[in-house]
Amino acid sequence: MALLAQQLRTPLSTINALAQGLIRRADRLSTHDVQVKAEKIWRASLRLDELIETILSYTRASAGGIMLNPGEFHLSELIKRVCREQGGQEPDRPFHLDVKDVPETIVGDPILLEQALVIVVSNAMKYSRPDQPIDVTARGEDGMVRITIKDRGIGIPERDLPFVLQPFFRGRNAKKLPGTGLGLSLAWYILKLHGGNLEVESREKRGTKVTLMVPETNTTGLSYSI
Ligand SMILES: Nc1ncnc2c1ncn2[C@@H]1O[C@H](COP(=O)(O)OP(=O)(O)OP(=O)(O)O)[C@@H](O)[C@H]1O
Numbered sequence: 310m311a312l313l314a315q316q317l318r319t320p321l322s323t324i325n326a327l328a329q330g331l332i333r334r335a336d337r338l339s340t341h342d343v344q345v346k347a348e349k350i351w352r353a354s355l356r357l358d359e360l361i362e363t364i365l366s367y368t369r370a371s372a373g374g375i376m377l378n379p380g381e382f383h384l385s386e387l388i389k390r391v392c393r394e395q396g397g398q399e400p401d402r403p404f405h406l407d408v409k410d411v412p413e414t415i416v417g418d419p420i421l422l423e424q425a426l427v428i429v430v431s432n433a434m435k436y437s438r439p440d441q442p443i444d445v446t447a448r449g450e451d452g453m454v455r456i457t458i459k460d461r462g463i464g465i466p467e468r469d470l471p472f473v474l475q476p477f478f479r480g481r482n483a484k485k486l487p488g489t490g491l492g493l494s495l496a497w498y499i500l501k502l503h504g505g506n507l508e509v510e511s512r513e514k515r516g517t518k519v520t521l522m523v524p525e526t527n528t529t530g531l532s533y534s535i
């Protein structure tokens with residue numbers, strides 16, 4: 310809890326300091342200065358919103374409260390949208406998208422699957438330099454769609470790798486970046502609810518590849534405790 314509170318305080322103090330600066334020096338700042346500060350405030354508030362959303366979703370999931378609400382939807386459209394929206398936050402980063410043989414529609418919970426994908430793509434962005442490419446592929450095979458997200462970032466130290474799906478766990482090389490350690494465990498849980506899986510491969514200082522395995526139709530509706 311102390312760690313979580315600390316994570317929430319960081320963007321909050323950024324907002325606080327920047328807003329106070331704006332109030333105190335309003336008459337001396339150029340339009341450009343105001344714009345730069347306002348943008349920083351906006352980014353910090355986005356981060357805060359993201360943190361709160363992760364904590365709430367995790368709390369709901371760990372209380373067994375996430376239910377699948379499956380429906381038929383276009384998975385490749387969802388993947389493209391997530392890449393476009395996440396990539397839009399860092400316009401200079403190359404995003405390579407390669408979708409092949411994915412069935413027109415699948416049955417699953419599009420809101421939860423989008424959340425899982427956003428978690429993994431935003432990790433790839435957070436843990437690699439903003440000029441490094443991210444490769445996203447999707448392939449349909451034997452009733453399963455495999456989505457991979459590959460970055461060329463800081464990677465995960467070998468001895469931390471077995472623990473990254475555990476809630477609150479953060480790699481030793483990740484701690485200077487903001488985060489709760491809940492994202493991947495929530496994404497894993499969402500894939501498990503779909504009868505699928507999530508796997509992480511990584512090499513420190515080289516990069517990370519996360520694979521989401523999404524069944525085309527098999528939604529188990531099983532409850533997993535995390
Ligand atoms: N793409 C990645 N590159 C390097 N390390 C990663 C990557 N994805 C996850 N990790 C490691 O796994 C840990 C757990 O990831 P997870 O997404 O659950 O938490 P987080 O990113 O620390 O926080 P948050 O849940 O708020 O995003 C991270 O702290 C980091 O050490």
Ligand SMILES: [Mg+2]
Nearest residue numbers: 432488492493
């Ligand atoms: Mg994360």
